[in-house]
Amino acid sequence: MNVLVRHRLAAAGASIVGVLVLVALFAPLLATYDPNGVNPAHILEAPSKAHWAGTDELGRDLYSRVVWGARPSLAVAFGIVSLAAVGGTILGCLSGLIGGIVDTLVMRVVEVVMALPGLVIALALVAALGPSLLNLTLALGLLGIPFYTRLARGQTLALRERAYVKAARTMGASTPFVVFRHIIPNLLSSVVVVASLGLSGAILAGSGLSFIGLGAQPPLAEWGALVNAGRQYILDQWWYALVPGAAILLAAVAFNLLGDGVRDLIDPRTR
Amino acid sequence: MDALLEVRELRVRFATAHDLLGRATAYHDAVRGVSLSVARGECLGIVGESGSGKTTVANAIVGLVEPSSGEIVYDGVPLPSLAGRERRLAGELLLVFQDPQGSLDPRMPVWAIVTEGLAIRGRLSRKALRRRAAELAEMVGLSGESLERYPHAFSGGQRQRIAIARALALEPQILVLDEPTSALDVSIQAQVLNLLLELQQRLGLTYVLVSHDISVIAHLSHRVAVMREGEVVEEGEATRVLTAPSHPYTRALVEAVPRVGQANDGAAT
Numbered sequence: 064m065n066v067l068v069r070h071r072l073a074a075a076g077a078s079i080v081g082v083l084v085l086v087a088l089f090a091p092l093l094a095t096y097d098p099n100g101v102n103p104a105h106i107l108e109a110p111s112k113a114h115w116a117g118t119d120e121l122g123r124d125l126y127s128r129v130v131w132g133a134r135p136s137l138a139v140a141f142g143i144v145s146l147a148a149v150g151g152t153i154l155g156c157l158s159g160l161i162g163g164i165v166d167t168l169v170m171r172v173v174e175v176v177m178a179l180p181g182l183v184i185a186l187a188l189v190a191a192l193g194p195s196l197l198n199l200t201l202a203l204g205l206l207g208i209p210f211y212t213r214l215a216r217g218q219t220l221a222l223r224e225r226a227y228v229k230a231a232r233t234m235g236a237s238t239p240f241v242v243f244r245h246i247i248p249n250l251l252s253s254v255v256v257v258a259s260l261g262l263s264g265a266i267l268a269g270s271g272l273s274f275i276g277l278g279a280q281p282p283l284a285e286w287g288a289l290v291n292a293g294r295q296y297i298l299d300q301w302w303y304a305l306v307p308g309a310a311i312l313l314a315a316v317a318f319n320l321l322g323d324g325v326r327d328l329i330d331p332r333t334r
Numbered sequence: 335m336d337a338l339l340e341v342r343e344l345r346v347r348f349a350t351a352h353d354l355l356g357r358a359t360a361y362h363d364a365v366r367g368v369s370l371s372v373a374r375g376e377c378l379g380i381v382g383e384s385g386s387g388k389t390t391v392a393n394a395i396v397g398l399v400e401p402s403s404g405e406i407v408y409d410g411v412p413l414p415s416l417a418g419r420e421r422r423l424a425g426e427l428l429l430v431f432q433d434p435q436g437s438l439d440p441r442m443p444v445w446a447i448v449t450e451g452l453a454i455r456g457r458l459s460r461k462a463l464r465r466r467a468a469e470l471a472e473m474v475g476l477s478g479e480s481l482e483r484y485p486h487a488f489s490g491g492q493r494q495r496i497a498i499a500r501a502l503a504l505e506p507q508i509l510v511l512d513e514p515t516s517a518l519d520v521s522i523q524a525q526v527l528n529l530l531l532e533l534q535q536r537l538g539l540t541y542v543l544v545s546h547d548i549s550v551i552a553h554l555s556h557r558v559a560v561m562r563e564g565e566v567v568e569e570g571e572a573t574r575v576l577t578a579p580s581h582p583y584t585r586a587l588v589e590a591v592p593r594v595g596q597a598n599d600g601a602a603t
């Protein structure tokens with residue numbers, strides 16, 4: 064793809080992500096109503112001057128609920144990816160450095176977990192732990208760990224053989240020195256790239272589980288839960304499910320574009 | 335002649351296949367009983383075709399490869415493996431790698447690369463490191479501005495200068511140069527070789543120069559060892575080995591080169 068187009072897309076992705084984060088941060092200022100304020104006089108209304116995205120079955124303002132919904136939806140996505148990336152990087156780095164039987168064992172477990180159908184396992188885990196946003200984040204985050212473990216381990220093994228690491232060792236560098244000075248900084252860039260692309264999947268998975276009722280519990284406004292609530296009115300009040308659905312899609316696409324941009328940016332040759 | 339560095343009956347065997355439990359099932363003997371000795375201030379050239387075991391010998395000298403048997407004796411003392419070497423001898427014997435691309439961390443500015451050895455030893459402030467970096471840059475002919483830049487901004491020849499500066503920071507006794515110029519353009523090769531020659535004379539360094547290129551060997555070496563299939567087939571004074579080789583293998587190597595430069599006749603031994 065053309066470099067300029069790529070840069071524009073990445074910039075667009077970054078701007079949208081920026082806007083979404085601002086919306087989450089300033090939700091109290093941006094919302095026009097209390098997101099949980101019930102109003103029996105205005106149930107399932109179409110978008111209007113007073114209610115920009117209409118109202119739900121309890122007369123709550125949908126625009127305000129979608130704005131507030133940015134908070135749990137983004138928090139879950141960032142939570143999942145942070146847990147997976149930090150946990151996986153530490154595990155993979157150690158596994159690669161220690162080697163031997165530890166490495167073999169870790170990698171066997173990783174292979175097994177990666178071979179399992181992730182969402183089904185997450186579903187079972189959340190069902191066992193009890194449906195909540197926290198449990199959902201934990202389950203999806205844990206299931207993401209093997210991807211980062213494999214990535215970090217491969218990078219560690221490759222970096223360990225680099226001539227600059229060997230040079231450091233002949234100059235008397237200890238293993239921790241080599242790890243913090245050479246291995247982690249060089250491995251972080253690929254982790255960041257995968258993580259920013261992973262946010263896209265995380266927001267879909269997170270809202271997906273909330274959609275089937277395993278995450279956000281009423282009355283909390285969360286995008287997946289909102290789509291689910293709007294589902295039964297899809298024929299008459301189609302905007303109810305559409306507005307939070309569009310928010311999910313927008314976030315997923317924006318994270319994806321951002322991830323591509325980060326990959327280009329982080330390459331030192333293009334810096 | 336008292337040797338600063340002696341390699342005694344060095345053998346290195348690599349495992350080339352493993353069974354399911356990780357036990358080696360097949361081996362390759364990369365080095366089969368090599369003995370060398372290098373006097374202080376001398377440059378010993380090791381020449382041989384690809385796969386003859388030159389790099390393995392170089393790595394064993396600096397401790398990056400574990401000998402299967404034999405000894406590396408430095409200043410009369412047998413060297414332990416790298417792990418045991420760390421504190422006592424780190425910085426006395428250093429390697430300059432063939433590939434100047436892979437030997438510099440792409441995420442570190444040049445000043446941090448060249449002072450890495452000092453950072454490993456610790457006890458120097460950032461300011462002192464930067465001052466030392468400037469001195470080192472000057473020694474190898476790099477501009478002061480280069481210190482803030484990253485490796486990707488440099489040509490192969492400049493990168494090799496950075497790698498040499500990094501080694502010099504620790505004031506080593508012996509530099510092991512593994513194909514220091516073979517990744518470089520011919521026009522740049524001579525510049526780097528001349529820098530090495532100048533540094534050797536100025537600092538009284540001892541070199542072990544590994545190359546498959548006879549003309550590179552001839553440029554720096556006082557003495558030459560010729561390796562073939564893990565063994566030294568001929569060893570002797572550079573001018574003699576390169577002009578009147580006694581082993582047919584050496585003769586073939588020398589004849590493959592159009593013109594052989596003058597051997598290093600600088601004051602040594």
Ligand SMILES: Nc1ncnc2c1ncn2[C@@H]1O[C@H](COP(=O)(O)OP(=O)(O)OP(=O)(O)O)[C@@H](O)[C@H]1O
Nearest residue numbers: 348349362364383384385386387388389390391546
């Ligand atoms: N880590 C290793 N494991 C297995 N075999 C190895 C390893 N390193 C080197 N060898 C083998 O040992 C032999 C000698 O390798 P070495 O790198 O020392 O040769 P060289 O003379 O430096 O060659 P070149 O000119 O290609 O650099 C080769 O056959 C090589 O394939």
Ligand SMILES: [Mg+2]
Nearest residue numbers: 388389390513
């Ligand atoms: Mg080699």
